[in-house]
Amino acid sequence: MKLYADTPIRRSRQVLGDLWLLAWTAFSIWLATKVYDVTMALAVPGHKIESAATTMGEKLRDAGTSADNVPMIGDKLAKPFGGAGGAADAIADAGRSQAEAVHTFAWWLAVAVAIVPIVMMGSMYLPLRLRFLRRASTHVRLRNTEAGIDLLALRAIATQPLNVLSAISDDPAGDWRDRNTPVIRSLAAVELRDCGLRPSTALE
Template sequence: MKLYADTPMRRSRQVFGDLWVLAWSAFSIWLATKVFDVTMALAVPGRKIESAAKSMGDKLRDAGNSADNVPVVGGKLAAPFNGAGGAADSLADAGHSQAEVVHTFAWWLSIAVAIVPIVMLLSMYIPLRMRFIRRASTHVALRDTESGVDLLALRALTGQPLKVLSAISSDPAGDWRAGNPHVVRALAAVELRDTGLKPSAVVTPRHQPPAAPH
């Protein structure tokens, strides 16, 4: 699998792009933690209400228990304290619910802050990288075989602009069919260079004329 191009400029852009994606992802996660912390500050009043109401409820129930010990009228004296203690418990539950709502909201908001930017970036960047990896990996396998060089040259004939082809040969298709080694190699090199790869230095295209006898 070919992850990066051979040509320095294109390889540098790819490495920079990968590092940028990592940096963007790390920044999004960091920002999400900050958003979570800031949002959770809204839960502080609810926590304080819950704590104060619980403490008040306990004290009121203790007072009610003490009043209940008073002979004859203890039950009547304890009733208001017990009722106020129940109201304090309700207030504590309301504070707890408020804090839980804020916590849930902060959690989902931080997830959105982290995930949405990362997904948006990856949805644009990953297809480009995967397309390069598939194409470059295939081209690397082809450039090291004689038949592969032929296929790369044919790919150049069908995909490269006419201006590029005419700069290689006045009849690139005819030269390819005739197996002209220089033209075939040049066509394959153009296709590889367009992908960001360097041509192989060891493969000789097909139909190279035999060397002249000494």
């Protein structure tokens, strides 16, 4: 697999592009963690409510237990404390639910902050890199065989601008059919350079 071009300028652009994509990905993940931390700060009141209400409920139930030991009227004294303890438990559950909701929201928000920019950048850049990988890998295999050189020359005839072809031969298609070796090698070299690859030694 050919990852980078042979020509220095194009190879430098590809390396810089890959580094930029990695840096963009790292920045997006870092930003997502910051967004998560900031959003999770909203869960602090819920945790505090849960903690305070839980403590209050325990103390109210302890008070109810103590009141229940009072002779004759213990049951009547303990009942309000039990009701108040239950209300405190309900408040604790509400605080816990709020904290859990904030946690879920923070998680999905962080995922969105990370994924959306990475996908957007990747969808623009990666198809170009994959196209080069496929094309360059195929060209590298072809440039080392006579049959491959012939195919590269034919592709140059089909895809290269007319001014490029006319600079090589007045009749590149005819020369290709006539097996004009110098012209075929020149056409193949043009096709390789267009892909950012150096011609094989045989073509230089």
